[in-house]
Amino acid sequence: MGLTKKGILLFFGAIVSGVLMLILIGWITWLxxxxxxxxxxxxxxxxxxxxxxxEDNIDIHNLFWW
Incomplete structure (x- = not known):
């Protein structure tokens, strides 16, 4: 029942938003x-x-194009 991949992606999104708060757009992305x-x-x-x-059906490999 674990949703580990989704949790990691949300955590990463929060970190990126935190960094972006320095240029104000992060407040929107964080929300x-x-x-x-x-x-x-x-x-x-x-x-x-x-x-x-x-289910944790997020395929991390398809999120990025490289």
Whole structure:
């Protein structure tokens, strides 16, 4: 039931947003990452409480083109 890949991506997004806060755009990206994390946590917990398996189906290799 672990959602490790998604957690790592959200953590990385928060770090990048933190660095970008130095040029103000990071406040927007941080709010987007934070908002998505809250939404995803709610939806994942809702599915788990209903007994639906939640898979970590993020393919990290397809996120980057290099």
């Amino acid at each position: 987007l990452v934070w908002g998505y994390a809250i939404y995803d946590a709610y939806k994942s917990a809702e599915k788990m409480n209903m007994g639906i398996a939640v």
